[in-house]
Amino acid sequence: MDIQDKKIHGSSAITPPATPTSPSHFASGSTSDYCGPLNTLARQGSTASTASVPRSPSIHSHPVALQVFDHETLEYVILVDDKGKKRPIGSGVWSDVYLAAPSEPESVDQPFLLPPSATKSPPVSPRKSNDSAIGLYTFPAVPPLYAIKAPASTSSRKVLKEEAKILSYLSQFPDSDNHVVQFFGQDVRNDALVLKAMDGTLEDWIKKDLNNLDEDLRATKLAAVFPRLALALIDSLMWMQGKNCIHADIKPANVLTFRAPADLTSVPTIVYSDFSSTILIAPEIEVHNASPLGAGTWDYLDPSLLSSSAPAEPSAATDLWSLAITLLFLIIGASPFGAFRHNKYQQREMIKSGSPLQCLAYDDAGIKNVRKMKGLSKALGLDLHKWFAKVLVKDVSKRVDVAEWRYELERATTKVGSII
Template sequence: MTENTPRVAVPKQRWLPLTSAPRSPVALPTRPALAERPALPVSQRPPLTASKTLPAEDPAVRANQPLTPPSTPPKPENTRASASADAVEAIEAIDVNPGAKSSDVHRSSVSQASTQEALGSDAAPKLYTEKYQLQEELGRGAWSTVYLAIENVEPLKPRTNLPLTPPTSPTTGATASSKKVLAVKKPSSRQAHKILEKEAKILTYLTSHADASTHLVLFHGFDTAQHSIVLGAVPLSLETHAKAASRTPFSTKTMFDPVVGAEEWAGLAEALIGGLAFLHSTGCVHGDIKPANVLLRSESSGGLSPLYCDFSSSHIVSGTGEGEDVEEVSAVTTEYLSPELLEALSPRSPARAVATYASDVFALGVTLLFAAIGDSPYAGARIASQKLGMAKEGLPFEFARRGEQASRVMKGRAVEKALSGALAKEAVKRATVAEWRDGIREVVESWKEGGWARGG
């Protein structure tokens, strides 16, 4: 090679790792939406399993639009749907579609015949026509998302006959005191529109009774433009309150009292049993009683008044009849579903899984047991299927006495006396709400005479 021969650039050698060639991405099979799966007949249902929570999607809001609550999963023809996001796996296992918020939930629908009888065939929900602005999210489930909202008020006009001074110059908007605070329950999908409209009709019917404001969250009306239910804002739930109270340091002085305190628990029990008696007197089966669906309103006296909310699982029956044409529950509530409903959801059961007055009583009994110990009586379960098995046994007291708060629900003491009739395993042996209301008065009076601190 001569000096005039041009040099050829030799690229530097780069060593590659000894790995197999990259594979092209494989498309995973998409999972069909739960609501699109047709419900199997009762005889073909697989075994029950416990439930978990289904996360809901964040609402998509256009930048140039005011915030409005999102929508709720659909309910196509011949499929079951639930208002709780927590019962998804349990529902998949038994092929009766999903449920609502926090723990597990069961859903029942209003039959057309019974609703027409109670509300009228051409019944329409009470309308809400004011404007509002959504604020932060308060909670969500499979069917809906609840937002804190502020009702818009026209700006205050200045009085022109007074001289303006810097500290009192006219404002450009309404004062904070003139704005009404709301809770707006917005559907999380288009298919949930009918579910929330049905709930609005039931609330319209219930609030036509004089005592409704004592027992139910204030219902302002139904926003037809957004398919949303507008309610009074009550941000504290019994679930949150009891769990917070259970974290109070344990002491020998209060170890036999409910975690929320003996006097407060007795007041909550009397008020909630009275509220359930009101619902049943109107022919309403709530169908989804649990601590998350009891809100606590602060009173000027410093106490808390419990109010029922979330009637998307409710149905109206005529008089004292239960109604044969009401749909079966569409999801299970592991902690709060009565044993007869869990049994009816079993694969080989010929019974119809319909929420009744008796199942409401059992659900409220477990709810008050939760308020006494600050947790589910089945909290000791290691896996979800074990929790479901416990619930099917229908012995919540027995499992509660195996936990850390066992002293609060000991046999023969006030809490056990107050709830034993409501928590009878067999529905025929369970106290009616009227019997329960009369019985708890005697327990509370005896508790007061013996001294709250001694636990009854």
């Protein structure tokens, strides 16, 4: 069947990040007195290791049943631009992501051809990201647009096959679409993942919806949306943990957003995406972490993963650290390590130091960061510095449990009527 191309019209739909995403860096810093311990380290030259995060061990047991996209029942058409060319809306080490429209199957079975970039070897380091997914017991409702996550090279197919297993496993749970992006199956003709196209990422939303507001308006909007966004992210993390799933690459670019067209001013619905680094720790499941680069973007990595002598394995605790850094990004609109972005070696040393709350207060921009934290703390009736410090402590044994962390936020915000 010939899959004809269609032109991309004025749709605002975007899909999740392609695997994996590159970190975003913003100006950050302050002269606040609680960055004192960092002053000496910040001035020193850095010898940060550039080694990738260690790979997780493969789990050998009963295989996960792969969810296959039923192209004989419903087909898709890759959208093209005004020049008739397929252009990815996201590109990464392992994949290119294209928008596609549902279509009727044709009589001749011929899968769409991958773009010329698919013949190239993936780069050594991540560039960008895009991804989207969920699956159900029966063929799910057809979305307006699909996100087709196609392998960027022959070697990328293995990574997407393992990601398809993860998504197939998570999608079997009836409430999965409340927590992870909707997955319609893997297209066995080309190994692409067929996903639901979303509006964009949490990173996009922060940059466009929050950071473009003046300081007072941003503070008001942040106070209104933070409790629900934070609790939704925590709840979905707990849901994944309950399914023996370690995401291993939580960051704003791997959280997808959606808002109904008639309600564009509301708090967006959010779900996790990009499971190329995910680990399933259930003994009855067989999934191999196929990514040779391991997991994670430096700004969001737990420092225990970066030890040169005894690096830890990704775990529920390291996922919680990454989520906490993601929530800091939401509050200050930047990476807490942004003040050191001009010197990558120094920045990595600061990340390895395990002191993000001190780092966000470093240099001139840190004055604004601290003001944002204090303003939101007052609005929520919760000392956010102390709340984050219960998770963002380098010693894993001293961190609070995710359920306790969630309870403290919910209790405080409920008192001031922040949760609707």
